[in-house]
Amino acid sequence: MPPPTLDSILEERRSQPHQLIEVLQDVQEHYGYIAEESMRTISNELGVPLMEVYKVASFYKAFALKPRGKNVITICTGTACHVRGAKLILNQAVGQLGVKPSEVSDDGLFTIEHVNCLGACALGPVVTDNGNYHNHMSPGKLRKLIKSIYKTDAEEISHD
Amino acid sequence: MTPKVTVNIDGANIKTARGSSVLDAALEHGTCIPHLCRVPYIESIGACRLCIVEHVVNGWSKVTTSCTLLVQEGMVILSNTEKIRKLRRNVAELLVSQAPNSRAIQDIAVRCGVKEVRYPFRNSECVLCGRCVQLCPGTFGVKAIGFVGRGKDRRVESPFDIRSELCNECGSCTDLCPMTVVPCDGPMKTGEEYLCRNCESKMAFAEEQGICISCDFGEGFQCERSPQNF
Numbered sequence: 001m002p003p004p005t006l007d008s009i010l011e012e013r014r015s016q017p018h019q020l021i022e023v024l025q026d027v028q029e030h031y032g033y034i035a036e037e038s039m040r041t042i043s044n045e046l047g048v049p050l051m052e053v054y055k056v057a058s059f060y061k062a063f064a065l066k067p068r069g070k071n072v073i074t075i076c077t078g079t080a081c082h083v084r085g086a087k088l089i090l091n092q093a094v095g096q097l098g099v100k101p102s103e104v105s106d107d108g109l110f111t112i113e114h115v116n117c118l119g120a121c122a123l124g125p126v127v128t129d130n131g132n133y134h135n136h137m138s139p140g141k142l143r144k145l146i147k148s149i150y151k152t153d154a155e156e157i158s159h160d
Numbered sequence: 161m162t163p164k165v166t167v168n169i170d171g172a173n174i175k176t177a178r179g180s181s182v183l184d185a186a187l188e189h190g191t192c193i194p195h196l197c198r199v200p201y202i203e204s205i206g207a208c209r210l211c212i213v214e215h216v217v218n219g220w221s222k223v224t225t226s227c228t229l230l231v232q233e234g235m236v237i238l239s240n241t242e243k244i245r246k247l248r249r250n251v252a253e254l255l256v257s258q259a260p261n262s263r264a265i266q267d268i269a270v271r272c273g274v275k276e277v278r279y280p281f282r283n284s285e286c287v288l289c290g291r292c293v294q295l296c297p298g299t300f301g302v303k304a305i306g307f308v309g310r311g312k313d314r315r316v317e318s319p320f321d322i323r324s325e326l327c328n329e330c331g332s333c334t335d336l337c338p339m340t341v342v343p344c345d346g347p348m349k350t351g352e353e354y355l356c357r358n359c360e361s362k363m364a365f366a367e368e369q370g371i372c373i374s375c376d377f378g379e380g381f382q383c384e385r386s387p388q389n390f
Contacts, residue, residue, distance in 0.1 A: 050326075051319055054308065055306050058310075
């Protein structure tokens with residue numbers, strides 16, 4: 001199914017400035033990131049100054065301003081996860097995939113992001129892959145997780 | 161005629177217009193509360209935290225910024241207590257460590273009684289006071305610059321870091337920037353920052369911290385008590 005166009009996302013929301021975050025969330029969900037051009041269109045259609053749109057989009061970690069990889073691995077570096085070794089996990093991910101945080105790997109498959117809290121502090125260190133939570137992460141568990149994601153991707157490609 | 165309310169600032173009962181902020185009321189009646197981010201006639205955002213005061217309610221005092229606190233009938237405000245001076249001194253110290261090259265901020269720091277800077281000098285060009293953002297008129301009232309990012313990555317920028325077509329090049333932002341208001345003669349070099357304390361000699365009572373002096377500084381910052389406005 002093709003992603004809905006910006007037009008259909010904006011449908012029935014035009015000229016309603018308070019819908020800004022909802023529209024940005026939908027754009028983020030369907031396109032994976034918020035492009036400059038989308039922001040300009042949103043600004044025009046909702047009647048929100050471009051500065052406001054950019055300010056909101058740059059403020060929240062949930063919005064990406066650059067394209068993300070196919071799989072987004074989010075590593076929590078909040079206080080609880082930090083004391084339980086989130087840094088080791090981040091290093092493991094960075095080393096294994098060879099990308100810096102919030103950049104896309106060369107094959108376009110992975111983006112690593114670190115956020116300040118995922119809201120599951122008792123389960124820390126927490127890692128999510130595309131929205132699936134994994135608790136009590138260790139570098140070893142993460143290595144297996146990344147391998148399994150590679151495997152599923154390879155299967156998908158061979159099925160196509 | 162606008163309705164008046166009576167507030168008590170540092171023991172003085174003053175009558176002021178309803179809807180004005182405590183900071184405006186205090187300045188209007190001659191109590192100088194140090195402030196940096198306030199731009200007259202524009203709603204304050206409480207960014208610099210220098211104008212903190214104690215707001216006493218039922219015997220309990222709450223520290224809050226006076227620029228965002230609106231006057232209410234019978235309000236009791238303390239602007240020059242030991243607690244406030246200590247907190248304000250710390251705020252000023254952090255500001256001067258962030259941007260030691262700003263004469264305006266150096267002045268404020270000394271006026272707030274900063275004697276030494278215990279934090280590493282960061283030599284930033286910006287203290288995020290937001291004066292430029294508050295004032296930027298843009299085109300049709302649409303701002304051309306604003307705060308971008310969050311936390312330690314917060315900065316003032318135009319959308320996508322290219323000059324916005326809404327910018328009129330009016331220069332209001334640079335006029336109001338504390339980095340350009342009465343610029344320091346010799347910008348301090350990296351590694352050689354210090355608290356200049358030049359303006360300390362102009363203070364009437366150096367030991368009376370927080371007291372208002374008719375300083376050059378007021379000129380650029382539209383301080384009601386600057387020599388021009390007397």
